[in-house]
Amino acid sequence: MQLPEPRRTILHIDLNSFFATAEQQANPFLRGKSMGVGMRDYAGSAILAASYPAKWQGIGLSTRYNVAKSIDPDFELASMDPVKYYDLHNRFIAILQQFSPQIEIYSIDEAFLDITNLTKSRRDAWEISFEAKHQITRQMGAAITCSIGIAPNKLLAKIASDHDKPDGITEIKWEERFEYLDPLPIQDVWGIGRNISYKMNKAGIHTIRQIRELSDDALYAIIKGYYSRLRLLVDGYNFEPVTSNRERKPAQSMQHAHTLHNATSSKAELHSLAKKMSERLAIRLRRHSQRSSKGFISFAYANMGKYDWNFAHWFGSNFALGELTDSGEKIYRACAPIIDETELKQKIRRITVGLFDLSIPDQLILEKPSKESSLKSAIDEINDRFGSFKIRTADILHQYAKETELSSAKHNMRFHACLP
Template identity: 30%
Template sequence: MNNPNDGLKYLLLDLNSYFASCEQELDSHLRGKPIAVVPMLNVETTCCLAASYEAKAFGIKTGTLVKEAKQMCPDIIFVQAQHEHYVYFHHQIINAVESCIHIAQVLSIDEMLCELTGSQKKIEIAVELSKKIKTTIRSKVGQCLRCSIGLSTNPFLAKVASDMKKPDGLTLILKKDLPELLYTLKLRDFPGIGPQMEKRINQFGIVSVKQLCQLTQTEMKKLWGGINGDRFYLWLQGEDVSLPHSKSQSLGHQHVLEPKLRDRKSAYQVTQKLLIRAARRLRREGFYTKKISLHVRFADLYDSFDSYENLEETQDTLTLLHAITRLWEKLPQHKPFKVGVTLSNLIEEKHHQFSLFKTESRENLMQTIDKINDKFKDKVYFGALCDRNQAATTKIAFRRIPKMSEF
């Protein structure tokens, strides 16, 4: 019989080795083999975006350099990322999950959170629901697309639970099992504890999850330096304390350059294309920007260049192109390896301060170009980009899923 104090409330679904699993679903010859998804083939200086579980058995993971992966597993197969397929499968998986339970929040390309209601909060029903979701994804989307599911009393613990057993796991964390159930975990197994936070925690003399769980709420608040400590303490107790809703504060794109594009002229043209795409997103999502930033990492030394310019509120592509040109002129004479553009200090359209000198015809032009590109798949672009129009194609940031129209 269920204890009402167990309070199951959330189901978090985490797709296992998602990019690699998509590739194995697309090509049956890759199934059961160690594969790694990479941004581009035959470039040893790039890194793996994802690894199949067969590759993970050799220690290969996201971020492993291609040349290191070859040493770790001589038989590894490298596959160039096909982001449009990952987005397609993502939407198919959403439809499959929605046929079983409503998705409260899509967290990333490979994670989604569901809120349990009514009888779904009962342990046996929640477990059967989880099994149904797994079966539905495999039958409606693909046999290779496995997921781990975590069930708990808050989203934080549901995420922790989903990571405890992979692949194809199903784990419950109930209040009655806290905090002892967490003692086998490492500090870095908790969302929100990265290398820097772990170092800070260690400086307080805490090296284990058991020690962390024994802190008082006041001590936890001091450790985190504010309200996040309160939340973390309550999450570990199994309480459901939500984070405040935050709206997008920045958007941007970055791209690792192919070897043939690692010269200043080509890198600049790719940067322009990234900016044009970001400006289009800015208009689509209903924002104006007040700050533009340029990031360039160099191939010939372990260094990077960062610069920014404050702007009057704008969402105009030409205005932003002029700004990025001014920033680019400050760039040192080194060989570019990676370029990135960020638009920040975003203002919602409804709060935009209209200028007396606003060029309405320019805004209409930008909106018209957006509509044409949406309809005809990016057939309209700026002349300077003609010879780089196939560079910097749409990629996936794990926390942002592109629309299919962006491919």
């Protein structure tokens, strides 16, 4: 069956090396240099964003600072400043909203824009792209650049914006899509996960063209049920509309991760961190009137290589909360036995606590608030007004003391997650 040709005009706007260029905007001495963003006073810090001169030398996301220094002795590290990035993100979104109300915030530095109606009426997609670039430079700063992809769907728009980085504009017309898709390594295509890439690579298939040339039976033999979806994807089809974040379904999962400045083997320290992260999750649940009954806690050892953040050295366990809850105490109580029972072979660098299967209970509005939930609402309100964790339980007070030791007062400011 022949599928219809997509006829929308979608832009994918991607801020290039966003955290790094934000720091270059703030400090002109960093511009044009090999630099990155991370934890400045820690040699083993993973780099969270690298400038293009650093990327060209092979320094990228999750390279350790000491490794980056060995590659390029002139490499400089700027301290991560979430407040700066959050404010610039808001400016970025406000600029894009001037062009179309159909905007999907994909991450802190990426967004999709559906400009179909605009291009129908009067304006060319290229003209809009140039104007968006101009406004980003004018309102956010000359050091901050973006790449824009123009295409008839989100998948091709994302591939287009990746094509000419930094600071480019690329249009992929429907009839030209295979020129761009075919040479791509499988793992570089949006929508193809690590498992699929692994299975395909194991079968000797490395590019999109190789997948396209496979018969349905051969594809099914490798990846079973996912094959029909993959077939559409490698043919350039994507039917997802640009969905504004207001129209989006509430989040189905959430997590908090904490990277320790000094790796630890202290169970007491891990308990304290798990408690704090459980409280953070509970605050987010209450903010969105959500509850959860399942979650997980995971750990990562300190001696990780460049890419191991995403693969090995992770371990942990899922837990059940027994009932739908938005209580930080209950989340922590489910984590505690896992921490106690976990045998630590090395020091822990990173701890993650997450919740999934989130739901908004139907009867929530009919429930009479308990004394405990009224207290939590009051604490949330006070913390929203005077700064997060101004009121906290005594058992995580020392975490607060450590934070203030490590960071300036600005890091104690309220910093909400970037996506609503």
